[in-house]
Amino acid sequence: MRALVVEDDQRIATDLDAALGAAGFVVETCADGEDAWFLGDTEDYALIVLDLGLPAMDGLSVLKRWRANGRNMPVLILTARSAWMERVEGIEAGADDYLPKPFRMEELVARARALVRRSAGQGAVVHDIGALTLDTNRMSVAVRGVPVRVTALEYRLLAYLALSNGRVVPPGELLEHLYGDDDAREANALEAVVARLRRKLGAGVIGTRRGFGYFLEGSAA
């Protein structure tokens, strides 16, 4: 887990390095606003600790430039100024947290952990099963990278197969999942949906095990 420390005071920088290092971060430091801007813009950090008083470019400006470029890594601001107005400025500029100097190293580490935990809290929503890609956020489907328009029912069928990860799913179970078991469809309804899906997705995605059920092909079966 990489972290960038932007701090011009050599002594504080060393302390931060040590504390974050002990907390499991791989720390890089940088003492200059312009270097910071470049690094933050081109490298990939799990966390940035940013001091506001910097040579060459002010910390807030650096932060605003990152955000303007769509960089959204968590940034923890350090500053000697403690007026609440300054805090508001920092947070409105896109900071994720704010710590006034002087601070306890323990608190900084605690906040850093909280930030990283939160930014990582957005779990993977894209599943790849064989040739199939299923994006549960956008409710969209693609085969070999080519997007395919599927209906709600078709999507739910695919999603259920995908989440069963390669298992052969018996028709009864699928029917029960797609419709409540309260209202009964003809058994053929399921086959019709599968047929439509196969026409859209092409061959080699949905497989049939005669007498048992359906499964997704290529999922390390």
Add this chain to the structure above:
Amino acid sequence: MRALVVEDDQRIATDLDAALGAAGFVVETCADGEDAWFLGDTEDYALIVLDLGLPAMDGLSVLKRWRANGRNMPVLILTARSAWMERVEGIEAGADDYLPKPFRMEELVARARALVRRSAGQGAVVHDIGALTLDTNRMSVAVRGVPVRVTALEYRLLAYLALSNGRVVPPGELLEHLYGDDDAREANALEAVVARLRRKLGAGVIGTRRGFGYFLEGSAA
């Protein structure tokens, strides 16, 4: 955007309600730890403001229970205690931010906004999603650079979609966040708002995935 305020001091609760309401949240309040635990565990909030001194169950315990149950909504802790050790405790318990009393209402709102932004994985104040530009500071909207006048309700709808980051948002969730689920609207109300918005914004901004919900088009889809 729903927010829950957990605070036993009636006066402070009222102030928080007013300030967050003005910032665009639909606010619910609750004065008791056990109620708070239940609400936070079963309902879906974009933000929770949590006071530590509570009857029936301590705020930290409530928070820990939420986290233990996998609830990861942003939580902003309020407390009278200002020792740094307490802060560390709160943050380690899973708080996302910490504000000592007394505090400025402006700062609370700024932090609340920052938390919500961050929980959506975005750091910027100005969001560009496809043809849409949404300025969360000025509550203004533009399409392809042309400003568009939208009403408060319309804005909240757009903002929620924008913060959902291109995800397809089901109508039920939108209804729940636009209005509290306490007073029920006909399902058609949502469609009416969307229709009005589309007339203002033009085509290609709000998309529909039949059977699932609405989403913002062009967000790297």
Add this chain to the structure above:
DNA sequence: GCCGTGCTGACAATTCGCTGACAGCGCCCG
């Protein structure tokens, strides 16, 4: 080769979402 299971294309019904009109409500301004 025979039988049963599963597949396919067409068709029709139904559900879902969109739209325009309208009415109630609150708010601002005179």
Add this chain to the structure above:
DNA sequence: CGGGCGCTGTCAGCGAATTGTCAGCACGGC
């Protein structure tokens, strides 16, 4: 205090996408 205006929920009708059903066909297993 009254009138007007903008906002928003409700209603009913419309159009289209979706999906269940049916009848016939293909194919695999024994």
